[in-house]
Amino acid sequence: DTAVSQTPKYLVTQMGNDKSIKCEQNLGHDTMYWYKQDSKKFLKIMFSYNNKELIINETVPNRFSPKSPDKAHLNLHINSLELGDSAVYFCASSLGQLGAYGYTFGSGTRLTVV
Amino acid sequence: AQTVTQSQPEMSVQEAETVTLSCTYDTSESNYYLFWYKQPPSRQMILVIRQEAYKQQNATENRFSVNFQKAAKSFSLKISDSQLGDTAMYFCAFMNRIQGAQKLVFGQGTRLTINP
Numbered sequence: 420d421t422a423v424s425q426t427p428k429y430l431v432t433q434m435g436n437d438k439s440i441k442c443e444q445n446l447g448h449d450t451m452y453w454y455k456q457d458s459k460k461f462l463k464i465m466f467s468y469n470n471k472e473l474i475i476n477e478t479v480p481n482r483f484s485p486k487s488p489d490k491a492h493l494n495l496h497i498n499s500l501e502l503g504d505s506a507v508y509f510c511a512s513s514l515g516q517l518g519a520y521g522y523t524f525g526s527g528t529r530l531t532v533v
Numbered sequence: 534a535q536t537v538t539q540s541q542p543e544m545s546v547q548e549a550e551t552v553t554l555s556c557t558y559d560t561s562e563s564n565y566y567l568f569w570y571k572q573p574p575s576r577q578m579i580l581v582i583r584q585e586a587y588k589q590q591n592a593t594e595n596r597f598s599v600n601f602q603k604a605a606k607s608f609s610l611k612i613s614d615s616q617l618g619d620t621a622m623y624f625c626a627f628m629n630r631i632q633g634a635q636k637l638v639f640g641q642g643t644r645l646t647i648n649p
Binding site for chain 1: 566568570572575576577578580583585622624626628634635636637638639641642
């Protein structure tokens with residue numbers, strides 16, 4: 420009965436590869452997010468979708484492309500992986516764009532690019 | 534621009550002591566939401582407590598309480614009777630409106646260690 424689930428939890432890949440991280444939420448929320456946590460633990464938003472529509476796109480390289488097939492899923496595809504992409508990626512969801520009750524986070528995906 | 538500041542990178546206290554983590558933020562809005570999240574070594578982000586800016590009463594959740602000073606734009610977290618399981622990174626977060634879209638902006642985090 421996991422609320423926000425991400426797969427995989429760990430991902431080790433070589434530079435130049437393409438990889439995807441999947442996220443699903445069963446909370447009935449209508450807004451989903453991707454956050455990146457760097458090596459210094461700083462969390463920064465990357466994307467936000469509301470009812471499958473992109474509403475926030477921070478200054479993220481074009482190699483990152485989110486896809487939301489329905490409001491319960493938000494996947495992240497990364498092309499041509501670089502060393503600097505190594506980080507923990509968190510998916511999150513909220514009810515409404517206001518997020519008045521905060522976001523519910525997945526357990527994160529640790530991406531290591533070698 | 535950074536809008537949430539946590540000035541204590543690390544803190545350490547003995548079990549059962551009380552500890553206060555500080556947070557300041559910057560906004561021109563009058564109505565907003567503030568949060569504290571906990572990230573234990575398991576990496577999971579856990580919501581600890583939330584505060585609505587229009588409510589003057591400080592939020593409380595069991596051993597966790599906040600001191601919300603709206604005029605000073607300060608939002609500190611107090612943990613009473615600290616337990617070993619409270620050891621974690623703690624992040625202050627502010628729900629910020631940028632170009633019409635709301636997003637949760639985090640501070641740099643405070644690493645809290647509870648010693649036996």
